[in-house]
Amino acid sequence: xxxxxxxxxxxxxxxxxxxxxxxxxxxxxxxxxxxxxxxxxxxxxxxxxxxxxxxxxxxxxxxxxxxxxxxxxxxxxxxxxxxxxxxxxxxxxxxxxxxxxxxxxxxxxxxxxxxxxxxxxxxxxxxxxxxxxxxxxxxx
Numbered sequence: 001x002x003x004x005x006x007x008x009x010x011x012x013x014x015x016x017x018x019x020x021x022x023x024x025x026x027x028x029x030x031x032x033x034x035x036x037x038x039x040x041x042x043x044x045x046x047x048x049x050x051x052x053x054x055x056x057x058x059x060x061x062x063x064x065x066x067x068x069x070x071x072x073x074x075x076x077x078x079x080x081x082x083x084x085x086x087x088x089x090x091x092x093x094x095x096x097x098x099x100x101x102x103x104x105x106x107x108x109x110x111x112x113x114x115x116x117x118x119x120x121x122x123x124x125x126x127x128x129x130x131x132x133x134x135x136x137x138x139x140x
């Protein structure tokens with residue numbers, strides 16, 4: 001039984017070495033690419049690199065934001081209360097000093113004499129039309 005296993009193993013090693021030798025014997029065929037294809041490959045490489053950098057930056061910013069948030073929460077729990085106290089009351093501003101000329105201003109009456117005329121002393125405006133100097137009630 002040992003002889004059969006060793007024979008199968010030797011045959012298997014021989015087949016694998018033949019396959020390896022045959023694949024290594026073939027030269028690698030390099031197909032030359034056109035200038036446009038090379039430019040397209042370079043453009044795609046640049047685009048891929050930019051996407052990866054943006055992706056890494058967004059992941060880094062998310063992780064940093066999570067760290068800062070957790071640090072702020074931990075600090076708030078550690079302190080226990082808000083660190084800001086009530087602000088101090090501001091000082092009262094100084095009173096402005098100005099000189100008034102109120103003593104030099106003459107006093108004038110707010111209401112005029114015609115404001116105190118009795119309604120019975122006013123003339124009847126319906127009796128004479130002020131524009132035509134005729135009786136406005138009469139119809140021609």
